[in-house]
Amino acid sequence: MCRRSLSALLCSFFLTHYSAEAFPTEKSFNARSQAKQLDAVATSIEPAYTYLLLGGTGHIGTAVAHHLLIRQPQSILHLVGRNAATGQCVLLDLKAQHPHAQIEFHAVVDIWKAQELQRMLELFSVDCVIHTAGPYAHRTPLPLTGCRVYVDVADPLPYLEQALLRKGGNTTALVAAGAFPGMSNVLGVEAVAQLDPQRTIQSLRFQYFTAGLGGSGPVNLFITNVGFGDPMTQYDGGVLRFFMELSGRLLGKVDFFLPQVPEHLQKANDRVRERVGTKQVFAWPFPEAATVPTILKDATDSFRWRRIDSSAAMGTAPDVWNTMLGVLVQLIPRAWWRKERFSHFLADFSQPLVSATDAWLKWKDPFANGETHAMRIDATLDDQSGISIVQAHDSFRQCVAQSCAEFAMDCLEYPDPGTVSLPEQRYADPVARQRIIEKLTTTPGTFCYTGPVSLQRIDGPTQLQEALEKAKQTER
Ligand SMILES: NC(=O)c1ccc[n+]([C@@H]2O[C@H](COP(=O)([O-])OP(=O)(O)OC[C@H]3O[C@@H](n4cnc5c(N)ncnc54)[C@H](OP(=O)(O)O)[C@@H]3O)[C@@H](O)[C@H]2O)c1
Missing domain, CATH: 3.40.50.720 (NAD(P)-binding Rossmann-like Domain)
Structure with missing residues (x-):
């Protein structure tokens, strides 16, 4: 590609x-x-x-x-x-x-x-x-x-x-109509749509948290491993680039809640602060870091996108898994991760431990099934002000499934025959976007949706720049 x-x-x-x-x-x-x-x-x-x-x-x-x-x-x-x-x-x-x-x-x-x-x-x-x-x-x-x-x-x-x-x-x-990618892509478009249209866009960042496997199947463990063999495809200074050495690297911490929200969002924001809080994340090659800016850049005033940086990251719980994955990514050659046999072996090998930690999370999490999921989307301008959106759900598995079902029902209700699209394309139109956001963020189990919130300063994952610089040096 x-x-x-x-x-x-x-x-x-x-x-x-x-x-x-x-x-x-x-x-x-x-x-x-x-x-x-x-x-x-x-x-x-x-x-x-x-x-x-x-x-x-x-x-x-x-x-x-x-x-x-x-x-x-x-x-x-x-x-x-x-x-x-x-x-x-x-x-x-x-x-x-x-x-x-x-x-x-x-x-x-x-x-x-x-x-x-x-x-x-x-x-x-x-x-x-x-x-x-x-x-x-x-x-x-x-x-x-x-x-x-x-x-x-x-x-x-x-x-x-x-x-x-x-x-x-x-x-x-x-296609790509789950939670991330899927709902996240639509929320990315929504965050950008709320920025001052006269100003240059600095960054679009997608950050995810899932407790354990979030209730999804062991196949997702394999998919995560294989992903460490793929390059991060993301924007850097307005150019779409591939960073092989960035994939799987720890990027520091992300707050999955907002520092300040309007009064009516306070309870939801407190809930996600208490249940998810601040988490460590690692880079993972989600397509939305490439597709959403590309679609928006080509559809709107591309001059605004001339300096755009994008990124995608995820973290899991317990935190020791993030650290362990970070270490494994440093030790194991990329070519091995790409080999399906190796990634399958590692997934099968770690499965009992993953099941045990999932059972522990289930026992420990008084609110849900130990499947908690959260996402935070940040779109910033050149002075680091911008728009953030946080969404969180009791169960990753259900959230993915509900999103997928809602997208399908929406396509049946509002068909556009002959089109094959990504969510950021189908829901580029603000009316269509509001309609689907309403459906996606009111599903049973959703315990926080802040909508777009304007913030004076938004920082990406705490060690993102450091990890990116290292990747650039390796790949120069
Ligand atoms: N976009 C998102 O937000 C998101 C998030 C999480 C996961 N996912 C995607 O969702 C997929 C499913 O995850 P899951 O947790 O539901 O996995 P799962 O529990 O393993 O379920 C996979 C299902 O697909 C069937 N299947 C697999 N390969 C097949 C084949 N070649 N022919 C016929 N049936 C086949 C399986 O049937 P049998 O059990 O009978 O083999 C099973 O019904 C993952 O692979 C991942 O790509 C997307």
Whole structure:
């Protein structure tokens, strides 16, 4: 992947699809869905969409199913996974929670084989495909045919680049539609939109915290390891650059609460200060550090972006994990992390310890399941003043799933056929953005959402500059 390809691709996509008349504002259902609605329980005005959930038996997939059934009880769900025994357990569990739900399980050999998907799309009349059967790295994105909406929670940049090149047909497709990336990208756009439009933008920073694995599957441990073999792709002085030596490096501490907030936000800010507080973070190659500034730079006055720096970082609890990962990244060559066999081995090796710490977090966390998640997005001007947004949730797993389900429902309600987009593209329009932010930040379990707050001074992670300088020296 070259620097120019990302910029050119995202730019041309944006200009092609998101001109002034983008973002239809009226609900438009096709005849099939309208018929389904009429067939549905007469007393309900909820739409009855049919969803195909690829990875629907996984940690995120089951939570997607649960949220869809809460929001649209008439939904028809087809859950897809490989393991039949897991599928039956998930089915029983969901039916116990939603006794009237219409859910089925289908076992497949490998969902990445396009013909498997095609077969299912032909069998069931599907409105929406939701794909949470990661990991996505080194995979070819599935073709977009036979459904009105396609949504996934992918995060590797090369995969997203390929995914955006697909032809949408009649499908409205949204990629990277989880919590981070996903909700975070939309909040990044929102933070920038609140800055003084006459001034130069200095930085856009994405910072995340997840307790343990946050309730997501062990596969996410593997994904984190593999990520240490990928370069950080981020803006430095207005230029999109790759910093191999930065990935996985400790960046110091971040406050996942704000120093001052308006009175009505005080309680929420106190809650996140108490439950998350200040955490150590490390650099991790989330795509949004590259995609969000690229999209915004090309769509708005690019002169304002001439000095932009961006970054993405995450931290976990207990803190010893951050330190341990930081040490391992220093000791183990990058080429090893990139090898799937090595990253799998390390994930499997550390799994018992991770499970033990997750159980400890669960026991220790009186508020939630030890799955607490928080994100802080900062957009600054050249005098270090700017806009910060903090969002926090009881469970990372649920937050990812709820976001994914909300994005999917929004695409069904406000389709834009023939487009394949990232959240920062689809929700560039302020009306569409406010609509989705409202949905994403009022989900059950959300315990803090500050919205954009104007601050006199915003600092990035405490040792970010030092780590960045070191990476620059190594890669000079
Ligand atoms: N954007 C975000 O915010 C975000 C956050 C966290 C995670 N994620 C993504 O979410 C993905 C899922 O995480 P998770 O915790 O739910 O993982 P998980 O519990 O392991 O679930 C994965 C699901 O996908 C299915 N699956 C995997 N490979 C498959 C294949 N080749 N063919 C058919 N089914 C397959 C699994 O079925 P079997 O169990 O039957 O094999 C399972 O149902 C991760 O890979 C990650 O990329 C995104």
